[in-house]
Amino acid sequence: MGSSSSSIDNIPNAQEIMQETGFSAAHLLRLYERFQFLDKDQTGELRPEDFGALRELAMNPIGDRIIGAFFSPGQERVDFPSFVRVLAHFRPTDTNRTRGTQQDPANSSTRKLKFAFQLYDQDRDGKISRAELLEVLRAMLGLQVTEEQLQSIAERAIQEADLDKDNAISFDEFRQSLEKVNIDHKMSIRFLK
Numbered sequence: 001m002g003s004s005s006s007s008i009d010n011i012p013n014a015q016e017i018m019q020e021t022g023f024s025a026a027h028l029l030r031l032y033e034r035f036q037f038l039d040k041d042q043t044g045e046l047r048p049e050d051f052g053a054l055r056e057l058a059m060n061p062i063g064d065r066i067i068g069a070f071f072s073p074g075q076e077r078v079d080f081p082s083f084v085r086v087l088a089h090f091r092p093t094d095t096n097r098t099r100g101t102q103q104d105p106a107n108s109s110t111r112k113l114k115f116a117f118q119l120y121d122q123d124r125d126g127k128i129s130r131a132e133l134l135e136v137l138r139a140m141l142g143l144q145v146t147e148e149q150l151q152s153i154a155e156r157a158i159q160e161a162d163l164d165k166d167n168a169i170s171f172d173e174f175r176q177s178l179e180k181v182n183i184d185h186k187m188s189i190r191f192l193k
């Protein structure tokens, strides 16, 4: 990998993608090499099964959901710009916004939360149902807990987050419950000092 001839100039629309996602040229080049490595048949697009070569996803209990997030509903292929747009969610949030002109870059905390929300909301109806929450918990906790424990963890999570009592977690409820966790965490540290 990383032949000396590889250059940012070989990537179509590189400047636009960098501007949009905030990735540096070096980063983008590395992602392009990764993409080409996965694109075994060199069609310029990846299918879900191409992601199987990424070991960190294969080992991840919700790896199939993360792979699913690369694809728009009903789409079986993702091209390089879309691939990079999804990966931009994982870029650390800028503390001083020197790069990019976008109001709401992909790595903003709201977009990150939306991405996480989407991993739960598999039917994309804008709400995490009890069944959807259970599926993720089951995948992540697996055999470490009994079915009964899973049910009670899900129950408690919904009770705490579900402000309008419709038995599901909307994006706003999701965001508020995570903000609470953050504040609690910060407060507990302050109390310890």
Ligand SMILES: [Ca+2]
Pocket: 120, 121, 122, 123, 124, 125, 126, 127, 128, 129, 132
């Ligand atoms: Ca849903």
Ligand SMILES: [Ca+2]
Pocket: 161, 162, 163, 164, 165, 166, 167, 168, 169, 170, 173
């Ligand atoms: Ca609700």
